[in-house]
Every structure is written in structure tokens, then in C-alpha cells.
Amino acid sequence: MIIQFDQLTNVPMKNIYGPKSQHVSHLCFHSKRAKESSVFFSMKGKEKDGHHYIEEAIERGAVAVFGSNPDNIIPFAEKYPACTFLLVDDVRRAMACFSKFYYQNSDEKIRTIGVTGTNGKTTVAAYVKSLLTLLGLPTGSIGTTGIESSRKKLVYKKSTPTTPESLDLHHIFNDFYKLEDGAAVMEVSSIAIDQQRVDGIRFDTAIHTNISEEHLEYHGTFEHYLECKLKLFDQAETAVINLDDSVMGEELNRTFKGSKVTYSLSPDSPADIKAGNIETTASGTAFDLYVGGAVLKVTVPVFGDYNVANILSAIGTAMLQGYKIEEIVSALPEVKGPEGRFEIIEGPDRQRVILDYAHTPVALAKLVKEVKKLEYDRLIVMIAGIGIRDFNKMPKMAETIEGKADEIVVTVDHPGYNEPVEIIDQVMTGFDTPEAPNIHTTLTRKEGILQSLKLGGPTDIILLTSGCINGAQLVKGEEVPHSDREIIENFFRLTSYKDSSGQSCVS
Numbered sequence: 417m418i419i420q421f422d423q424l425t426n427v428p429m430k431n432i433y434g435p436k437s438q439h440v441s442h443l444c445f446h447s448k449r450a451k452e453s454s455v456f457f458s459m460k461g462k463e464k465d466g467h468h469y470i471e472e473a474i475e476r477g478a479v480a481v482f483g484s485n486p487d488n489i490i491p492f493a494e495k496y497p498a499c500t501f502l503l504v505d506d507v508r509r510a511m512a513c514f515s516k517f518y519y520q521n522s523d524e525k526i527r528t529i530g531v532t533g534t535n536g537k538t539t540v541a542a543y544v545k546s547l548l549t550l551l552g553l554p555t556g557s558i559g560t561t562g563i564e565s566s567r568k569k570l571v572y573k574k575s576t577p578t579t580p581e582s583l584d585l586h587h588i589f590n591d592f593y594k595l596e597d598g599a600a601v602m603e604v605s606s607i608a609i610d611q612q613r614v615d616g617i618r619f620d621t622a623i624h625t626n627i628s629e630e631h632l633e634y635h636g637t638f639e640h641y642l643e644c645k646l647k648l649f650d651q652a653e654t655a656v657i658n659l660d661d662s663v664m665g666e667e668l669n670r671t672f673k674g675s676k677v678t679y680s681l682s683p684d685s686p687a688d689i690k691a692g693n694i695e696t697t698a699s700g701t702a703f704d705l706y707v708g709g710a711v712l713k714v715t716v717p718v719f720g721d722y723n724v725a726n727i728l729s730a731i732g733t734a735m736l737q738g739y740k741i742e743e744i745v746s747a748l749p750e751v752k753g754p755e756g757r758f759e760i761i762e763g764p765d766r767q768r769v770i771l772d773y774a775h776t777p778v779a780l781a782k783l784v785k786e787v788k789k790l791e792y793d794r795l796i797v798m799i800a801g802i803g804i805r806d807f808n809k810m811p812k813m814a815e816t817i818e819g820k821a822d823e824i825v826v827t828v829d830h831p832g833y834n835e836p837v838e839i840i841d842q843v844m845t846g847f848d849t850p851e852a853p854n855i856h857t858t859l860t861r862k863e864g865i866l867q868s869l870k871l872g873g874p875t876d877i878i879l880l881t882s883g884c885i886n887g888a889q890l891v892k893g894e895e896v897p898h899s900d901r902e903i904i905e906n907f908f909r910l911t912s913y914k915d916s917s918g919q920s921c922v923s
């Protein structure tokens with residue numbers, strides 16, 4: 417595509433050096449990803465300054481460079497006269513605006529729905545994707561579990577765990593549009609908002625799940641974390657708000673000016689949609705839906721009260737897209753959730769392994785409460801300290817689980833550059849009685865899973881929490897392939913066999 421840089425109206429620019437137009441076929445913000453006809457965005461980061469990699473990007477074929485530091489940009493413009501240099505105040509903002517332009521404002525050709533909150537973003541995104549698609553609005557999704565159009569999983573080299581960088585995001589919107597999806601639902605993390613990845617997107621609907629302490633390793637204070645999350649609603653036409661969340665829900669309910677649907681798990685709440693009489697069944701959950709003065713019976717193939725809250729937010733989203741409540745309710749029994757969230761794997765001898773990504777104390781507490789509603793003999797719970805997250809959170813996970821399970825296995829997820837043993841030590845400080853015989857420690861997620869499975873007997877539930885992002889464990893800068901499912905299936909294959917009477921045995 418030929419880009420006439422001096423005619424870009426949506427990208428705020430201070431100055432342009434060199435040729436005013438270029439043939440562009442690729443966008444990047446990492447010099448090592450530059451190739452022929454690339455535009456390179458040089459950003460100052462936490463560790464490095466992208467301006468120091470401009471020459472590398474040019475050597476690899478970049479034909480245009482955005483930067484904010486004139487001390488770098490002007491001398492390079494003189495040294496590389498064939499390359500276009502664009503001096504801007506804010507490179508992240510420029511990257512978001514330019515990407516939107518480059519991918520022909522695809523975000524405006526489809527509906528965009530953003531989900532934010534501490535817990536439940538992935539789950540809500542999956543429910544919304546599934547529900548809207550069932551209702552006849554093919555919807556793609558973007559988040560921690562990957563990128564999926566309404567019909568298939570798409571393969572991208574992800575640059576971030578949850579919310580992609582702006583240039584990837586607009587590329588994905590464009591792909592959804594080309595695949596004839598009518599909407600995109602995406603998880604919007606607080607970090608993404610802070611790093612301006614969603615700048616310039618006008619969301620049709622923003623969904624709020626809840627807020628509790630998280631990502632303090634990045635934000636420093638809870639106030640900054642909350643402030644970032646609230647910003648999403650400044651760029652949304654309509655909103656779905658959880659009134660049960662007194663911190664963020666009440667604030668949003670007071671300040672949000674557009675159309676909104678509020679939701680609550682308390683039938684007495686003033687919310688627009690509410691759930692009551694929640695009952696766990698063998699195949700999911702049944703509840704009464706209070707909406708517009710009526711009470712409707714609803715069944716959903718999901719487990720856990722918090723997932724009923726997540727379903728309510730999906731219902732609110734569908735209502736804001738113009739669907740009638742009767743159509744929505746009739747689609748609910750078919751709704752699908754994401755992988756690794758209350759995902760049940762049946763083992764031999766009526767054992768059940770439940771994989772759940774709960775990795776905050778709040779999520780863990782709620783999860784265990786829900787699991788205890790199921791029938792089982794003994795409960796084995798694995799928790800993990802996540803090396804790439806807040807160390808202060810680790811003891812709180814131990815504190816949350818102590819006394820609530822028959823066996824507790826403590827392990828490590830994504831050690832990053834930390835020593836696994838230090839992570840374990842940090843988690844263990846949260847137990848009152850760390851030496852208790854039912855508390856076990858292992859140094860890798862794989863060992864933790866195997867230990868938990870070995871502790872399980874007939875009719876037990878083995879709850880494996882925390883989780884693995886993108887099928888890998890992050891160890892010292894490397895992505896080490898890892899699959900919980902593979903480990904579990906191999907374990908059951910190796911330990912169970914049919915004896916001569918045809919009965920299954922577990923050794």
C-alpha cells in the first residue's frame with residue numbers, strides 16, 4: 417500500500433523528514449521483526465529504548481520510522497535520506513492511530529465489545545462470542561486463550577499474553593471483517609489501556625466484571641489499576657456494569673453517560689438483570705432471571721455462581737446489541753465457555769480433574785466454594801506461585817486455601833527469571849502451618865500436576881488452579897512447551913489398565 421504520510425489526518429505528527437510517501441507492507445515495533453517495506457515504531461520501554469534500534473530496523477528493510485526523540489530522529493533522517501522519519505509526541509498513540517488507518521478502520525466496520533475487570537474477562541469474552549454467534553451475529557474473540565473468528569481459531573504470533581498491541585489488534589479486526597464476522601469481543605487488560613493499545617477505538621459496548629487487587633507489580637497502586645480500567649468506559653457507547661462490585665460498579669453506574677445494562681446476583685438489587693435461586697445441576701446451572709419485571713427460568717451449561725454473573729454480563733451485552741430477551745434465553749443452553757476455566761476431565765474410577773485458571777485469591781476462594789457443591793470423596797487442590805506476577809499475592813493464595821482441601825499441592829507457574837524454590841518459599845509464608853502433612857511442594861507445574869494426580873483416589877476431585885499461558889511455561893526468557901491436558905491424559909493412560917475381568921485399575 418502506498419502511504420502518503422503528509423496526508424494522514426488521524427495521526428498527530430510534529431514533523432516529517434525525508435520522502436513524503438512510501439510503499440508499506442508491514443508494521444512493527446520490534447526492530448528484529450522489521451522486514452522489507454516495514455514501518456517501525458520506536459518506543460521507549462521499561463528496559464530498552466526503541467530509538468536505539470532504528471538503524472537495525474532500517475537495515476532489515478524499514479522504510480518509515482516513527483519516533484518521539486528528535487535527538488535520534490533528526491540525525492538518522494540525515495543519514496538515511498531514502499527513509500521517512502515521523503516525529504510525534506507519543507509513539508504508542510501514533511502506532512494505534514496509524515494501525516487503525518492502515519487496516520482501513522476495520523474496527524468501525526464491525527461491532528467492538530471490550531471486557532475489563534480483574535476476574536472473568538476470558539470467560540465473559542467466550543460467552544459473548546458464543547451467545548452473539550448463536551443469535552446470528554458472527555463474533556470473533558481476542559484474549560488470553562487466543563484469537564478466534566466466529567468459526568475457527570486463527571494463528572498469530574502473539575506479542576502479549578492477553579490484549580494484543582494496537583498494530584496486531586487492527587490486523588485482527590481486519591481479518592475478522594474479511595472472514596465476515598460482524599463483531600469482535602476482546603479482553604482489555606489494564607496494562608493494555610495504560611499502554612494505549614486500544615487508543616482510537618470507539619467500543620460499541622464495554623463490559624465490567626469486577627475489581628480486586630491485581631497487577632500491582634505493574635501499576636504500583638490499586639488506584640492506578642482502577643483508573644486504567646475505568647478509562648475503557650470513556651471510549652464506549654454502551655456499558656454492562658456489575659452492581660455487585662461496590663468499588664468499580666458503583667462508580668461506573670454513577671458516571672457512565674451512555675445506555676447501560678446493570679447486573680447483579682442479588683434479586684433485591686436495583687440492577688436491570690438479576691439472577692436468583694441458583695442451583696447446580698449435573699450438567700450446569702439453573703437459575704431465575706429477573707428482567708423487566710418478569711422472572712424467566714434459565715439453564716446454562718456452566719458451573720459456579722460467578723459464572724452466572726459472567727452469563728448475566730453476556731445477556732446484558734446481547735440486549736445492548738438489540739436482541740430480545742426471549743431469543744437470548746432460548747440460546748443460553750447452547751452457550752460455550754473457554755478452555756481451562758472449570759474445564760472437567762473425567763478420570764478412571766469416577767475421578768474428576770478440574771482445570772481452572774484461578775490465579776487471584778478472590779478467584780481461588782470463589783472457585784473452591786463452587787467445587788465443593790459437587791459430589792466427591794476427597795478434594796486435592798494445586799495452587800501455584802506465578803513467577804512473572806506480584807510476589808505479594810503468593811502468600812494470599814496459601815492463606816485462601818489453607819484448611820479448605822484434603823491435600824494441597826504448592827507449585828510454580830512461569831518462574832521467569834526467578835528461582836522456583838524462592839517462589840515456593842514465598843507461597844509457603846502464607847500458611848499458618850506450612851509443615852502440615854497434607855501440604856506438599858513441587859518445583860514445576862508438571863511435577864505439581866503429577867503429585868496431585870498421585871494423591872487422588874476414586875471419586876476424588878483434583879482441582880488444578882493457576883495456569884499455563886499459550887501452551888508454554890516461561891522460564892528464563894524461554895517458552896518451554898507445556899500442556900496440562902497432555903500430562904493428565906498420559907498419567908491416566910499409564911496408571912489405569914484393564915485387568916482380565918475388564919475392570920479398570922489405578923496403580
Ligand SMILES: CC(=O)N[C@H]1[C@@H](OP(=O)(O)OP(=O)(O)OC[C@H]2O[C@@H](n3ccc(=O)[nH]c3=O)[C@H](O)[C@@H]2O)O[C@H](CO)[C@@H](O)[C@@H]1O[C@H](C)C(=O)N[C@@H](C)C(=O)N[C@H](CCC(=O)O)C(=O)O
Binds near residue numbers: 461467469575581608
Ligand atoms: C512489562 C511490559 O509492560 N512490557 C511491555 C513493554 O515492554 P518494555 O517496556 O519492557 O519494552 P523494552 O524491552 O524496554 O523495549 C522497548 C522497545 O524497544 C523495542 N526493542 C527492544 C529490543 C530490540 O532488540 N529491538 C527493539 O526494537 C521493543 O520492541 C520495545 O518497543 O512494551 C512492549 C511494547 O508495547 C510490550 O509489548 C510489552 O509487553 C510484554 C510483552 C508483556 O508481557 N506485557 C504484559 C505485562 C502484559 O501486557 N500483560 C497484560 C495483562 C495480562 C493479564 O491478563 O493478566 C496483557 O494485556 O497481555
Ligand SMILES: Nc1ncnc2c1ncn2[C@@H]1O[C@H](COP(=O)(O)OP(=O)(O)OP(=O)(O)O)[C@@H](O)[C@H]1O
Binds near residue numbers: 578722726757
Ligand atoms: N466473575 C468472576 N468473579 C470472580 N472470579 C471469577 C469470575 N469469573 C471467573 N472467575 C475466576 O477467575 C478465573 C480466571 O477467569 P478468566 O480467565 O475468565 O479471568 P481473566 O480476567 O481473563 O483473567 P486473565 O486475564 O488473567 O486470564 C476463573 O478460572 C475463575 O476461577
